[in-house]
Amino acid sequence: MTDATANTEETTIYDELPDAPPKKKLTLTWVGKLGVTVVVFWLVMVFVGPYIAPFHEADIIAYDSYMPILSTTEGEGFHLLGTDYIERDLFSRILWGARTTIGIAFTATLLAYLVGVSLGIAAAVAGGWVDVSLSRVNDAIISLPSIMLGLLAVNAFGSSIPTLIMTAGAIYAASVFRIARALGQDIMVMDFVEAARVRGESMRWIIFREVLPNAAMPLATDFGLRLVFVVLFISSLSFLGLGIQPPMADWGSMVRQNLDGLGYGSYAAVWPALAIATFTISINLIVDDISASSGGSLAKKMI
Amino acid sequence: MTELLEVRDLKIEAPQKDGPAIPIVKGVSFDVKAGEVVALIGESGSGKTTISLGSLGYTKPGLEFSGGSISLHGNDILSMSNNDLRSLRGQKVAYLAQSAAATFNPAITIGEQVTESAVLHGVMTQEEASERATELYHALELPDPELLGNRYPHQVSGGQLQRLMAAMALVGRPDLLVLDEPTTALDVTTQIEVLKAFKKVIQEEGSAAIYVTHDLAVVAQIADHIVVLYSGEVQEQGPVDQIINNPQHPYTKRLMAAAHSGPKPGMGDKLSGDHDKDVANIEVKDMTAGYGEIKNGKPAITVLRDINMSVKNGHVVGVIGESGCGKSTLARVIAGLLPPAQGEVILDGTTLKGSYKQRSKVDLQKVQFVYQMADTALNPKQLIGEILGRPVEMFEGLHGKKKREKVAELLRMVELPIEFENRYPAELSGGQKQRVNLARSLAAKPEIMLCDEVTSALDSIVGSNVVKLLKRLRDLTGVSFMFITHDLSTVAAFADEIVVLYAGRIVEQGPVDQVLSPPFHPYTRLLISSVPEMKIGWLEETMEKREMAVGIARGVEITAVGCPFYNRCPIAIDGTCNTKTPPVHEPVPGHQISCHHSLEEISAIESAPQQILHGFEKAAPDDDSVRA
Numbered sequence: 001m002t003d004a005t006a007n008t009e010e011t012t013i014y015d016e017l018p019d020a021p022p023k024k025k026l027t028l029t030w031v032g033k034l035g036v037t038v039v040v041f042w043l044v045m046v047f048v049g050p051y052i053a054p055f056h057e058a059d060i061i062a063y064d065s066y067m068p069i070l071s072t073t074e075g076e077g078f079h080l081l082g083t084d085y086i087e088r089d090l091f092s093r094i095l096w097g098a099r100t101t102i103g104i105a106f107t108a109t110l111l112a113y114l115v116g117v118s119l120g121i122a123a124a125v126a127g128g129w130v131d132v133s134l135s136r137v138n139d140a141i142i143s144l145p146s147i148m149l150g151l152l153a154v155n156a157f158g159s160s161i162p163t164l165i166m167t168a169g170a171i172y173a174a175s176v177f178r179i180a181r182a183l184g185q186d187i188m189v190m191d192f193v194e195a196a197r198v199r200g201e202s203m204r205w206i207i208f209r210e211v212l213p214n215a216a217m218p219l220a221t222d223f224g225l226r227l228v229f230v231v232l233f234i235s236s237l238s239f240l241g242l243g244i245q246p247p248m249a250d251w252g253s254m255v256r257q258n259l260d261g262l263g264y265g266s267y268a269a270v271w272p273a274l275a276i277a278t279f280t281i282s283i284n285l286i287v288d289d290i291s292a293s294s295g296g297s298l299a300k301k302m303i
Numbered sequence: 304m305t306e307l308l309e310v311r312d313l314k315i316e317a318p319q320k321d322g323p324a325i326p327i328v329k330g331v332s333f334d335v336k337a338g339e340v341v342a343l344i345g346e347s348g349s350g351k352t353t354i355s356l357g358s359l360g361y362t363k364p365g366l367e368f369s370g371g372s373i374s375l376h377g378n379d380i381l382s383m384s385n386n387d388l389r390s391l392r393g394q395k396v397a398y399l400a401q402s403a404a405a406t407f408n409p410a411i412t413i414g415e416q417v418t419e420s421a422v423l424h425g426v427m428t429q430e431e432a433s434e435r436a437t438e439l440y441h442a443l444e445l446p447d448p449e450l451l452g453n454r455y456p457h458q459v460s461g462g463q464l465q466r467l468m469a470a471m472a473l474v475g476r477p478d479l480l481v482l483d484e485p486t487t488a489l490d491v492t493t494q495i496e497v498l499k500a501f502k503k504v505i506q507e508e509g510s511a512a513i514y515v516t517h518d519l520a521v522v523a524q525i526a527d528h529i530v531v532l533y534s535g536e537v538q539e540q541g542p543v544d545q546i547i548n549n550p551q552h553p554y555t556k557r558l559m560a561a562a563h564s565g566p567k568p569g570m571g572d573k574l575s576g577d578h579d580k581d582v583a584n585i586e587v588k589d590m591t592a593g594y595g596e597i598k599n600g601k602p603a604i605t606v607l608r609d610i611n612m613s614v615k616n617g618h619v620v621g622v623i624g625e626s627g628c629g630k631s632t633l634a635r636v637i638a639g640l641l642p643p644a645q646g647e648v649i650l651d652g653t654t655l656k657g658s659y660k661q662r663s664k665v666d667l668q669k670v671q672f673v674y675q676m677a678d679t680a681l682n683p684k685q686l687i688g689e690i691l692g693r694p695v696e697m698f699e700g701l702h703g704k705k706k707r708e709k710v711a712e713l714l715r716m717v718e719l720p721i722e723f724e725n726r727y728p729a730e731l732s733g734g735q736k737q738r739v740n741l742a743r744s745l746a747a748k749p750e751i752m753l754c755d756e757v758t759s760a761l762d763s764i765v766g767s768n769v770v771k772l773l774k775r776l777r778d779l780t781g782v783s784f785m786f787i788t789h790d791l792s793t794v795a796a797f798a799d800e801i802v803v804l805y806a807g808r809i810v811e812q813g814p815v816d817q818v819l820s821p822p823f824h825p826y827t828r829l830l831i832s833s834v835p836e837m838k839i840g841w842l843e844e845t846m847e848k849r850e851m852a853v854g855i856a857r858g859v860e861i862t863a864v865g866c867p868f869y870n871r872c873p874i875a876i877d878g879t880c881n882t883k884t885p886p887v888h889e890p891v892p893g894h895q896i897s898c899h900h901s902l903e904e905i906s907a908i909e910s911a912p913q914q915i916l917h918g919f920e921k922a923a924p925d926d927d928s929v930r931a
Contacts, residue, residue, distance in 0.1 A: 027320060191680040195743070198638065198659050199697060200667055213684035 032289030038282035042275075046102050049095035054078070057096035058247035061087050066258075066266035081271050084258050090268055094275050097249035102279065104165055104244075105230040111169030112230070113223060116176025121215070123177070124184025125207055135181070141174040147236060154242045164243060168230050179222055183215040190214075224287040228280040235276055251276050307376065307511050308335040308358060308479055314370035315353055315362060315535075327353050327366060329535040335479065335511045335528075342514045342522040342543075344558070345532035346762040347733065351515045354532070355481045358513060359396050360388045375479065393424030397472035401484040403464040406471075407456040413467055414452020421475040432474055439470040442507055443500045462493035466500045473508055480505070480512040486521060490625040490789055491833040498524055498835075499846055517762045519558055520835035523547050524842040531555050544839055559837070561764040566795035566819055566831055583649070584783045585637060585670070585751050586613040590646030592636045600645045605863070606632045607807045610646070614751060614800075619777060619784040621798030621815070623791055623830065629807040630787045631675075634753040637785070638672040651750070668698045671749035675756040677736035681728040687714075687739055688724030694746040713742040716779070717772060734765035738772065745776065751783040758793060770797050791834050795819055800893075803827050806867035813894030822905045824896045825872045866899065874900060 028036065054077055055061070061073055067083040081090040119138075123131040141149075153167040187193060193210050201210075235252025237243035244250035246257075254272035261268040315328040328350045335341045343351040356362065358373055360380040373380045375395060383391065392398075397420075400406050407416060417439075418432035427435065433452060440448035443466045446459075456464060465485060472480055485501065486494040502525050505512055514526055522529060522543070529546040531538045531554065539552035550556050590610040595603025607629045614620045622630050635641040637648050642657030649655065650669060656662045674680035681690055691710045695701050701709055711721050717738040728736055737757060744752050754773070758766035770793055777784060788794055794801055794815070801818040803811040803826065811824035818827060832845055865881040866872070872880065876899055885897045898905060 190682075191674040191676065192682040194640065195672075195674070195680060198640065198667060198672065199694060199747075200664055201697075209685070210682055214682070216684075 028286070028289050029292075031285050035282040035285030035289065038278050039286065042098055042102060042279050042282075045095055045098040047099075049098045053089075053092035053095040055089040055092040057088070057093050057249040059088060059092070061089060066261045066264055066268055069267070082266070082268060084254070084268050085261060090254075090258075090271055093249040093254060094251070094272055097251045097254060097272065097275070100244055100248055100250045101231060101234065101252065101276075104161060104234055105168070105227055108165045108168035108230050108234070109172065109223065109227045111165060112172035112176050112226060113219075115169065115173040117180045117219060119173075120177040120180025121184045121207055121211055124181045124188055125203060125211060127188075131181075134177070138174050138177050141171070142178070146171045146233060150233065150237050151240070151242060154237065159242055159245055161244075164234060164237070168233055171233070172226055172230055176222070176226060180215065180219065183218055184211055187211045187214045221287050221290055224283045228283050231276065231280055306334045307337045307339075308513075309374045310334070310354075310358060310371070311373075312371035313354065313357060313373060314368070315350070315357055315366055316369045317366050324369070326369075327535055328357065330371065331530075331532070331535070331537050332371075333528075333530050333537065333540060335513060337478070337511055338509045339527045340505060340512045340514055340525055341528045341530060342516060342526035343530050343532060344516060344519060344522055346517055346764060348534070349532040350535035351517075351532050352483055353535075355483060355513050355515045356398070358479075359392060359398060359481060361392075390424060393420050394426055394475055395477055396479045396481065397475065397477040399468050399472050399480065399482045399485050402488060403468045404456075404461065406468055407464060409456050411455075412452060413454050413456060413459070416456075417452065417467060417471045418474055420471070424475065426475045435474055436470060439473055439504070440467075442504050443467075443470055444503075445470075460493075462489060462496050465489065465493075465497045469501055469504060473504065473510070476508070477510055480510050481515070482512060483515045484517070485514075487516065487518065491791070491835075492625060492829065494521070494835070495833050495842070495845070498842060501525065502842065518835070519547070519763075520837045520841075523837050523839050524835060531558065547837060547839060557764065561767045566791040566834060582616050583613040584616045584618075584651065585785070586649040587611060587633075587637065588647050588649065590636060590643045590648065592632060592641060592643040592645075594641075597644045602644045605644075605807065607636070608863075610809060612802050612809065612812060614783050614785055617777070617781045617783055618799045619786055619797055620800045620802060621794030622785060622787045622802045622804060623789060623794055624804035625789060628804045630789075630804055631755050632807075633804070634672060634755050634785060634787055638670055638753055639667075640672065664698075668747045669750040671744035671747050671752050673740055673744045673752055673754045673757055676760060677728070677733065677740040680740050681736060681743075683728055685727075686724065687726050687728070687731075690728075690739065691724070691742055691746055694743060698747045709746070713746055716745060716776065717742045732765075734761055734769060737761060737765075737769055741769075741772070741776070745780070745782075749782060751785065753785045753787070755787045756789070757786075759788060759790065766793070773797065791830055803830070806862070808867050809895075809897070810868060811894075811896045813891075817891060817894040822890060822896065822902050824868075824898055825874060825905075826868045829871070866897070874905075876900075 050057075061079075061083060065083060065085050065087045067073075067079055067087075069082045070078075070080065071082055072078050077089075079089050079091065081094070084090050084093065119134055123134045149171055150167050153170075154163060157163045188211065193206060196206055196210050234243050234250070235255070238250045238252035239256040241253070241256070244253055246253070251272040255269050255276075258266070258268035258272070311332050313328055313331045314326065316324040316326045318324045331350075331354055333341065343355060345351045353362070353366065357368065358375075358380070360373070360383060362368065368381055371381075375391070380388070380391070407413070414433060414436060417436045418429065421427050421432045421435070422429050426432075436452060437448050440451050445451055445463055445466055451459075451467075456467075459467065468485070469482075482501070486497050489497060498521065505525075514522065516522055526543050528540070529543055530540040531546065531552065533554050538554045539546065539550065546555060547559075550559055587610050590607065591600070591602075591605060592607045592610075593602030593605040597603075610633065612620070622633060624630050632641060636643050639648075639655065639657065639659030639662050647654045648657075650666060655666055655670075659667060688707075688710055691713050692706050695706050695709045695713075699709070707724075710724055714721055714723055719735060719738055719742075723731070723735070723739075728739065731739065737760075741752075741754075741757070757773075758769050761769060773784065773786075774797060776782065786794065786798055798815050800813060801811075801815050802809055803818065803824065805826050811818055811827050819831065823831070832848060835841060862869070862881075865883060866875070866885045869875050869880045875881070879899050883899070885899045888896045888898065888902050890896065890902055896902070896905070
């Protein structure tokens with residue numbers, strides 16, 4: 001930075017000192033890196049899981065239910081995590097389930113973001129009655145418990161993957177709307193937005209060029225968290241038997257179906273629960289690390 | 304005297320993960336004797352705050368001590384454990400931050416906050432601490448000292464809060480006080496009030512102090528010893544009168560040159576023939592404006608009343624006044640950001656629409672508003688090239704190569720290198736950002752630029768460079784300027800005409816040299832005598848003047864009837880000044896003073912020292928609490 005400040009004409013001997021040290025690139029601590037590793041692992045499994053799984057998710061191996069870990073069945077093969085309540089290979093089902101659970105959650109979160117961000121920013125930029133009406137409708141949606149709303153939707157439209165995605169997307173769009181609107185409002189009062197308005201810029205320019213770029217980072221951080229909520233939401237619906245329908249493998253329903261096994265000393269319910277936990281906690285680790293790192297840069301600015 | 308604090312070869316750096324650490328403080332040594340005030344002076348980025356915090360054994364996150372020693376009473380601070388440091392900070396040393404408003408918790412009473420640290424460290428009981436606090440309120444000349452502790456921070460004025468922060472620091476009887484730019488954010492009149500209180504209390508308490516600032520004139524009033532810093536290194540240090548009266552180092556000389564010697568007539572350039580045109584560029588007629596819903600031509604909160612002024616083609620009009628007097632509001636009305644409740648704004652003879660939304664593109668282009676804070680005025684996610692390119696595209700319809708050429712020309716005009724077009728605002732210094740901010744307004748090829756305190760957030764050297772640039776731009780482009788500031792010296796050097804605003808009304812206006820020479824409106828006089836001079840002992844001399852006694856002790860009251868300055872005016876006439884709107888006198892054509900006294904009376908009062916202070920005996924200090 002100092003080299004360029006030297007170019008100003010009048011500051012010959014004593015340059016203007018820079019306000020802040022040069023901006024640093026985002027660096028993650030080992031905690032964040034661990035999170036990234038786990039998340040990347042699961043994302044790879046979404047694509048390759050079904051191909052490397054030893055069995056199909058619906059394959060019933062006619063031997064024994066609730067087999068312990070590291071057991072082998074003659075003629076069929078090796079069961080890394082044992083079998084579930086109807087003698088299916090648990091390891092294979094977890095690999096298959098990654099595609100269902102993460103795939104659906106990701107699509108639903110994307111949908112929630114598309115709807116929530118566009119309406120939220122629009123409400124912040126337009127203000128007035130647009131803001132008031134959108135916000136009140138949003139308040140109404142957000143005041144309903146999400147699980148109840150989900151149960152209602154699934155009962156009304158029947159349980160299918162598109163219904164699940166639409167339901168989760170619609171429910172979570174409400175909270176995304178709130179965040180996007182709040183972020184948008186903070187940015188709308190900045191002088192550079194006023195300058196753009198006085199210059200006569202269109203609404204589109206203000207939304208896409210002035211407001212959105214400045215809201216992108218916090219929204220991206222929130223995206224990770226929201227994804228976790230959707231995973232848990234879909235898992236809870238599946239746990240109640242209303243989410244993913246058998247024989248499709250889904251982590252939430254796998255926990256529910258194998259819960260009885262705990263009584264017989266089987267860990268079959270623990271493995272899918274662990275899968276949910278590793279994925280969601282890892283996303284949280286990354287999000288925490290990013291916010292700590294950007295919060296740190298704020299502190300560095302004040303040096 | 305013994306050395307209370309010894310700083311030897313102190314080094315502080317910012318470690319980088321990928322590369323060598325960035326040195327922030329590069330081997331600084333100085334001493335603070337008991338009962339002595341040492342000033343650390345330098346521009347922002349010179350490391351003065353880092354050093355002052357370092358002497359409390361503290362660094363901001365991301366920094367670390369990398370060498371040298373700091374000893375307080377012979378104990379090495381850098382080797383102390385956190386626990387030892389904590390008790391040291393509560394008892395032996397105290398820190399006063401720049402912004403009192405950010406330091407006080409709005410939900411807790413003043414008394415509780417002032418005494419908290421002393422009680423927490425077990426230095427004294429709550430009763431002792433409260434008693435001590437009340438003593439300090441007296442010493443700091445705060446209003447209603449017995450009951451002040453029960454109030455909340457929002458119930459006192461900014462200057463009072465700043466003094467309360469001093470009370471907070473002094474309750475535990477520290478040996479060393481660190482004051483970080485405690486008056487920088489204040490108006491000149493408030494600054495004097497706070498400086499006076501600080502000086503008195505530091506003398507009475509006998510504690511030593513480190514005073515961090517970039518304002519040499521302030522330092523001349525309060526310090527015994529000065530340390531001049533640049534880029535983390537000591538340039539020169541010595542007793543105050545040696546540095547002020549006989550600076551040796553070139554950097555100190557430069558600082559002295561950038562600091563003004565107080566506003567005087569004749570400081571500005573003479574109007575050159577080619578920009579002296581008598582045609583009004585912008586005219587404001589009988590304008591009243593404010594915030595909230597407008598009913599019957601009156602806004603819910605009236606900020607400006609009956610404003611009549613004009614900016615002639617190619618002229619620079621300085622608008623001065625204390626914060627809250629409506630300076631920025633005036634510029635916002637002209638720019639169309641705030642539609643007036645009454646009256647009109649005329650551009651080149653045609654009345655402009657009230658709101659920018661109804662104005663034509665050409666009108667928007669002709670009137671450009673330059674924001675005070677370049678930090679919020681420039682989109683942090685756009686490159687400088689985009690920030691400047693957009694108005695070029697919109698107003699001149701240039702694209703591609705032609706647009707880039709124009710951006711390069713703009714950068715050249717504000718003396719920035721062309722490579723800056725590929726940088727983000729965060730990669731520029733404060734002064735450079737302000738130049739980009741100006742360049743963006745210039746990109747619209749305006750007829751008038753409304754500059755809202757564009758130099759206030761900058762250091763003296765950087766600020767004076769920006770004013771030089773503005774002068775050059777004026778000569779180069781023939782643009783008219785409305786230059787809003789609370790810094791009279793800058794106005795004296797740059798403006799052709801001055802408008803003095805007080806509580807939303809114009810009390811005096813006219814050509815610079817006329818406004819800055821007698822006869823003065825009493826408020827103009829107060830403002831002029833409040834500007835610190837680079838002279839040791841100036842503070843004491845000034846405080847003896849009578850306009851100070853009244854003007855400093857009381858705050859602004861916004862009134863609908865009478866003269867707005869009534870309650871702070873040393874020569875106010877009871878029964879007249881508070882009931883009737885003052886008439887306008889015109890000593891020479893174009894110079895207007897609103898006052899009930901005749902010009903002869905004003906002149907006579909100025910030359911004869913008068914002991915009668917209007918109602919000063921009834922000026923119970925609790926007047927201040929009813930501020931608007």
